[in-house]
Amino acid sequence: MNSTPPPSPTPNADPRADDNQQDSASAGRRPIDIVNAGLKRRYAAEKRFRFMGATAVALGLTFVALLFFNIISNGYTAFQQTYVQLPVYFDPEVIDPDGLIQAGDLNADEINKELIRVNFLKLARDALRERFPEVKGRSAKRKLYGLLSPGVPQQLREMVAHHPELIGERRETWLIADDDVDMFMKGRSTPVKRIDTSGSATIVTVPSSDDTLQIISSGADFNVVFERMRTATPTDKTTADGTTLDSDMPSYLIAINHGLVKVESITAHDITGQVLLPLKNQDPATPRSWELLELSNPQSARRLKDQELAWVLSLKDAGALKKRFNTLFFTQGSSREPELAGIGGAFMGSLFTLTLTLLFSFPIAVGTAIYLEEFAPKNRWTDLIEININNLAAVPSIVFGLLGLAVFINFFGVPRSTPLVAAMVLTLMTLPTIIIASRAALKSVPPSIREAALGVGASPLQTQFHHVLPLAMPGMLTGTIIGMAQALGETAPLLMIGMIAFIVDIPGGFTDPSTVLPVQIFLWADSPERGFVERTSAAIMVLLTFLIMMNLLAVLLRRRFERRW
Amino acid sequence: MSHNRPMTMPSAVSKTLLEHADTNPGSPAVNFQAEAPPTDAPPIDAPRERPMTTIAATAVQPDVIPRADTKTATDSSRAFSSTLGDISCLNPRMQCRDVDVWYADKQAIKNISLDIGRNEVVSMIGPSGCGKSTFLRCLNRMNDSIPSARVSGSIKIDGQEILDKHVDVVPLRARVGMVFQKPNPFPKSIYENIAYGPRIHGLTNHRTELDELVETSLRKAGLWEEVKDRLDQPGTGLSGGQQQRLCIARTIAVSPEVILMDEPCSALDPIATAKVEELIDELRTNYSIAIVTHSMQQAARVSQRTAYFHLGDLIEVGTTEQIFNQPQHRLTEDYITGRFG
Ligand SMILES: Nc1ncnc2c1ncn2[C@@H]1O[C@H](COP(=O)(O)OP(=O)(O)O)[C@@H](O)[C@H]1O
Ligand SMILES: [Mg+2]
Numbered sequence: 001m002n003s004t005p006p007p008s009p010t011p012n013a014d015p016r017a018d019d020n021q022q023d024s025a026s027a028g029r030r031p032i033d034i035v036n037a038g039l040k041r042r043y044a045a046e047k048r049f050r051f052m053g054a055t056a057v058a059l060g061l062t063f064v065a066l067l068f069f070n071i072i073s074n075g076y077t078a079f080q081q082t083y084v085q086l087p088v089y090f091d092p093e094v095i096d097p098d099g100l101i102q103a104g105d106l107n108a109d110e111i112n113k114e115l116i117r118v119n120f121l122k123l124a125r126d127a128l129r130e131r132f133p134e135v136k137g138r139s140a141k142r143k144l145y146g147l148l149s150p151g152v153p154q155q156l157r158e159m160v161a162h163h164p165e166l167i168g169e170r171r172e173t174w175l176i177a178d179d180d181v182d183m184f185m186k187g188r189s190t191p192v193k194r195i196d197t198s199g200s201a202t203i204v205t206v207p208s209s210d211d212t213l214q215i216i217s218s219g220a221d222f223n224v225v226f227e228r229m230r231t232a233t234p235t236d237k238t239t240a241d242g243t244t245l246d247s248d249m250p251s252y253l254i255a256i257n258h259g260l261v262k263v264e265s266i267t268a269h270d271i272t273g274q275v276l277l278p279l280k281n282q283d284p285a286t287p288r289s290w291e292l293l294e295l296s297n298p299q300s301a302r303r304l305k306d307q308e309l310a311w312v313l314s315l316k317d318a319g320a321l322k323k324r325f326n327t328l329f330f331t332q333g334s335s336r337e338p339e340l341a342g343i344g345g346a347f348m349g350s351l352f353t354l355t356l357t358l359l360f361s362f363p364i365a366v367g368t369a370i371y372l373e374e375f376a377p378k379n380r381w382t383d384l385i386e387i388n389i390n391n392l393a394a395v396p397s398i399v400f401g402l403l404g405l406a407v408f409i410n411f412f413g414v415p416r417s418t419p420l421v422a423a424m425v426l427t428l429m430t431l432p433t434i435i436i437a438s439r440a441a442l443k444s445v446p447p448s449i450r451e452a453a454l455g456v457g458a459s460p461l462q463t464q465f466h467h468v469l470p471l472a473m474p475g476m477l478t479g480t481i482i483g484m485a486q487a488l489g490e491t492a493p494l495l496m497i498g499m500i501a502f503i504v505d506i507p508g509g510f511t512d513p514s515t516v517l518p519v520q521i522f523l524w525a526d527s528p529e530r531g532f533v534e535r536t537s538a539a540i541m542v543l544l545t546f547l548i549m550m551n552l553l554a555v556l557l558r559r560r561f562e563r564r565w
Numbered sequence: 566m567s568h569n570r571p572m573t574m575p576s577a578v579s580k581t582l583l584e585h586a587d588t589n590p591g592s593p594a595v596n597f598q599a600e601a602p603p604t605d606a607p608p609i610d611a612p613r614e615r616p617m618t619t620i621a622a623t624a625v626q627p628d629v630i631p632r633a634d635t636k637t638a639t640d641s642s643r644a645f646s647s648t649l650g651d652i653s654c655l656n657p658r659m660q661c662r663d664v665d666v667w668y669a670d671k672q673a674i675k676n677i678s679l680d681i682g683r684n685e686v687v688s689m690i691g692p693s694g695c696g697k698s699t700f701l702r703c704l705n706r707m708n709d710s711i712p713s714a715r716v717s718g719s720i721k722i723d724g725q726e727i728l729d730k731h732v733d734v735v736p737l738r739a740r741v742g743m744v745f746q747k748p749n750p751f752p753k754s755i756y757e758n759i760a761y762g763p764r765i766h767g768l769t770n771h772r773t774e775l776d777e778l779v780e781t782s783l784r785k786a787g788l789w790e791e792v793k794d795r796l797d798q799p800g801t802g803l804s805g806g807q808q809q810r811l812c813i814a815r816t817i818a819v820s821p822e823v824i825l826m827d828e829p830c831s832a833l834d835p836i837a838t839a840k841v842e843e844l845i846d847e848l849r850t851n852y853s854i855a856i857v858t859h860s861m862q863q864a865a866r867v868s869q870r871t872a873y874f875h876l877g878d879l880i881e882v883g884t885t886e887q888i889f890n891q892p893q894h895r896l897t898e899d900y901i902t903g904r905f906g
Contacts, residue, residue: 378712448749452812454710455745456762456819457738466761467751 071544075537081326081339082182083174084148084315086127088156090166094122101164112161120153120160124175131320132311134278143308147315149176151328151340176328177321179338179531180303181312185323188530189304190297192313197221197292201256201285206272213261213279215254216270221292223268225252242267247299251306253313256290257281260310276310303530329538333504334520338531341524343539345506349419349499349514350488350546356423356510357487361430362480368431369438369476370464393432400429401493409497417498417513425493430483437479441472474558481554485547491518517543645875649893650883654682654870658823658853659704659741664718666699666708673699677718677879679872681823686845686854688864688885691874692900697857698746700874701825704855705741706734722823739766742816746828748808750800750815755792758800758811759783762819778818786814787844806837813844817852824848826856830863842867861901865889873897 095118096102101111125145129135135144152175159173160166183189199219206212229249230238237244244265245252252263254271259279263271293313299305304312315321332342368389376382404425408414414421445468453463494500499519507514515523517539524536653660657680664677674696681687681704689697699708706727708714720727727737739762750758759779762768769775779796783789788810792803800811809829816824826845830838845854845867858864864871864885871888873881873896881888881897892898 446749448745448747449751450710451707451743451745452749452751452815453761454707455705455738455743456765456815457735458761458765459735462765466765471752 071537071540075534075539075541077186077188078329078534078538079326080186080323081328082177082185082321082323084177084181085172085174085320085322086124086131087170088123088127088173088175089130089170090160090168091123091126092168094119095160095167102167104164108161111164115157115161118157118160120156123156124148124152127173127175131315140307143305144311147178147181147308147311149178149339150337151176151335174322174324176339179529180308181321182339183530184304184309184312185316185321186534188534189302190295190309193294193296195221195225195292195294196288197290198287200287201254201290203256203279203282203284205282211275212264212272213275213282214270214272215256215261219287220269222266222271225263225292225294226266226268229266249298251295251299251309253293253295253306253310254290255293255313256285257283260313262306262310276307277314329535333506334502334515334523335504338527338529338535341532341535343517343520343535343542345503346515346517346520346539347542347546348507349422350516352419352507352510352514353422353426353516354484354488356419357426357430358480358484360423360427361434361483364427365431365434365480365483366438366469366476369435369442370469372435373439373442374464374468375460389432389435392428393436396492397429397490398492398496400425401496403428404493404497415511415513417501417503417515418511419507419514420510421497422494422499422516423510425497426487426490429490429493430487433483433486434476434479437482438472438476441475441479442468444475445471470561473561477554477557477561481550484550488547488550489518489543491522494519495522517546645878645880645894645896648678648879649881649897650887652678652680652879652882654680654685656683657681658683658722660719660721661700661703662719664700664703664716664720666696666703666717667715668711669713672877674874674877674879679879679882681853681855682870683853684849684851685870686849686856686868687870687872688868689855689857689872689874690859690861690864690900691880692876693859694876695874696877697874698827701743701827701855701857703728704823704825705738705743706732707743709734739819740821741823741825742819742821744809744812744816744824744826744829746831748805748812748832750803750808750811752799752801754797755783755800755803755811756796758815759818762815766819768819782814782818783811785817785844785848786810787840788814804837806833806840809833809837809841810844813841813848817848821852823853823855826854828857828859831859838863861889873900875900 092099092102096114100106101114106114125141128144128148129141132144135141155176156173177185180189197217197219199217199221201218202216204214204216206214226243229243229245233249235243235246235249242265245263252266252271253276254261254263254273257279258277259275260277261271261273261279262276263273265272295302295306295309302309312321328340329342330347331344332340333345335341372382372386404421408421408424409416414424449467449471450463453467454460458466494516498513499515500523501513501515502523503513503515505512521536521539521543524532524539659681661680662678665675666673677696677700679687679700689701691697699714702708703716703720706716708716716728718728722737722740726732751761753761756779759782760775763775763778769778780789780793783792788807791807792811800808803811809832813824813826813829829845830841833841842863845856848854849869856864856868868885871883871885872879873888873892873894875896881892881894883893888897889901892901898904
């Protein structure tokens with residue numbers, strides 16, 4: 001900000017220099033003239049300063065806006081999750097072969113116990129096979145099963161546990177889709193372009209193989225595609241007559257007669273392709289009753305291959321794929337599967353940790369501040385303590401993590417990865433912040449209040465607790481909230497004490513292994529799956545919301561205390 | 566601190582100097598003298614020491630100022646050896662003997678002995694920084710909260726020593742209440758302001774008793790009629806004069822025996838001042854009152870006895886009438902007649 005050239009004298013110094021000259025030369029210049037002469041420069045300086053201030057504020061706001069835009073645009077999709085609707089048959093033979101549950105004299109616990117051994121995966125797979133009966137062969141089936149999340153058996157188990165009357169029924173059920181399907185539904189896999197057709201199509205079976213078809217169009221539909229390919233992505237198989245597509249080119253599918261054919265080779269007026277979804281019939285199709293789909297992302301760059309996409313598209317067209325509000329994200333712990341990974345565990349971990357941190361640090365810090373500020377004798381020892389408290393505030397937080405590891409875990413045997421040990425470490429870290437803020441708050445209480453209390457015979461402790469503390473409380477709370485916000489966002493020291501461990505369960509107490517929001521964000525940001533990218537941003541949103549709520553709470557508390565004059 | 570004791574010197578000389586200072590603002594001597602009456606400003610060494618130096622310096626070089634003064638005076642008129650007048654009184658509530666106070670290495674008051682009688686108002690006057698507040702604060706040991714302050718000597722209330730380390734200051738302050746220069750009501754309701762003292766001392770058993778005590782205290786302070794409808798509103802919302810009377814009410818709510826007032830009216834307008842003075846006069850029937858004031862008229866109006874302080878010394882004590890009409894010491898006279906301070 002020191003952009004002004006240093007030799008320029010301050011507005012104050014100038015008139016005085018003038019004054020001295022004038023004294024000897026002409027005494028006629030009145031002080032007001034000197035003041036007026038300096039005014040212009042003063043106003044200019046003021047304007048410059050205001051401009052710089054406004055620029056700084058605008059810059060700051062821009063970056064905040066950018067940050068929020070980036071996080072929200074990346075993360076808002078995580079609040080929705082794709083579900084697949086499938087006809088699930090709750091087969092009594094599989095779920096309840098002995099009829100124990102159906103007999104109706106088991107309580108909830110016993111039902112749960114019975115259900116643990118049940119192979120719900122089979123039910124889900126049966127439902128998928130029923131939906132796509134044409135899928136044959138082990139590898140094709142495995143791909144088909146991959147459309148559903150590995151969390152589906154658990155989902156079905158819970159459904160049955162809550163509604164045992166489902167056993168024996170056939171229900172259209174919304175099941176959790178795999179994260180790849182989810183990504184496709186959120187447009188993060190490949191765009192699908194629909195190209196209208198102008199000619200009528202004739203279907204010719206290719207005798208050599210039963211899942212290959214030739215489609216001839218009476219219009220120029222294929223020519224358009226072919227020309228584009230010949231110029232844009234020619235391969236050594238491209239000739240003037242036609243070309244063969246490979247997995248590094250965009251995929252083209254032909255939706256015709258309720259089936260899907262994948263284009264394998266193309267000429268100006270016909271294509272040959274593999275049937276991905278069986279056609280209802282082989283009748284010729286009128287113009288516009290069939291269409292050409294372009295999957296712009298080449299197959300090799302996608303996790304969902306053309307066959308899987310064909311199933312997904314068919315489900316989608318049938319209305320059996322839907323994005324719904326992602327409750328799992330808020331209720332589940334972490335998981336290796338993005339679609340099952342939730343922030344619930346980390347949120348509870350953060351909540352437990354912060355609660356303990358607050359319980360530990362607030363009384364200690366306020367006590368320390370009061371003692372040092374009001375009671376301690378001013379001598380070399382208290383000076384030393386004061387300096388060290390200020391120094392502690394500047395210690396890199398990872399050092400506190402090392403300390404926690406060495407002292408709390410290794411020496412005192414506090415269980416690692418728990419909110420308890422995290423809170424102890426974070427307490428050490430936040431103490432200086434709160435102490436410094438609290439001392440400043442105490443200092444700002446007018447001494448006349450202390451005198452007044454002492455004057456009517458209050459003891460020093462009563463003076464503190466009845467009069468000084470209530471007045472200092474808003475400032476102390478502000479300091480505490482700043483400290484807590486720091487603690488909430490802290491990652492480094494927690495890595496040292498095992499909070500980085502992969503923990504699926506939601507912690508139920510202060511000594512359960514758990515993780516916390518920032519560490520969870522750190523872990524997810526490290527995961528390669530696309531699904532975790534949006535979840536990372538969503539988790540950041542949750543963290544920020546948490547922070548904003550805390551700050552709101554602080555403001556409210558402060559208002560409350562301030563209203564007591 | 567050898568120069569702390571004023572030296573014998575021709576009074577005419579220093580008188581000239583003083584008058585000179587009053588009439589001739591602009592000469593270098595005045596710049597020097599203008600600082601002589603130290604203000605209540607922060608305790609810096611320089612301004613406090615200077616008046617002494619001035620007097621001493623003049624004493625050494627008497628011929629610097631040739632002009633003789635019209636008014637004659639004895640040689641020792643400005644020297645201080647011991648307090649003039651009768652420091653004791655007939656019916657003392659508090660008896661102070663040889664009280665010294667140091668702030669760190671600096672002695673703020675020296676050898677002060679003074680009685681405060683029952684049912685009387687003792688006023689303490691003197692230029693700023695002469696140690697009036699310091700002395701007053703000794704009487705209920707408010708100086709305890711200043712880490713650098715050291716008090717020696719003897720102060721007794723009803724024959725009981727209070728300067729002893731083992732004396733509990735809490736009951737002492739219940740007996741010796743204090744009203745400060747700046748009104749400092751608690752940032753709580755008017756009711757709470759009054760009720761706080763009795764409550765912490767356990768003076769009342771029931772809410773109704775407390776209510777009564779609050780009312781009587783406010784009545785005694787002449788504030789009841791003004792605030793009875795808004796007892797639950799903040800005390801800080803009152804006007805300055807009302808706040809000061811609230812502070813007085815707060816002090817008398819714990820039924821002290823002595824009330825110390827440190828320039829209680831310095832922040833008030835004349836009307837509020839008149840009210841407070843009236844109040845002080847009424848309170849005299851039940852309490853002993855020691856009041857520090859800057860206004861000589863006020864001292865004359867409210868007090869029965871007056872003590873004149875000068876640079877840490879208690880120069881003269883006497884009935885108010887005597888101090889104002891026939892001051893015995895030259896310094897007192899200068900101050901009373903407005904030639905000093
Ligand atoms: N807290 C303190 N620390 C150090 N010196 C003080 C303190 N309070 C007062 N003094 C000094 O003691 C002297 C007497 O002060 P004070 O009693 O306040 O004077 P007065 O009330 O008569 O104006 C002054 O010189 C002042 O600077
Ligand atoms: Mg004073």
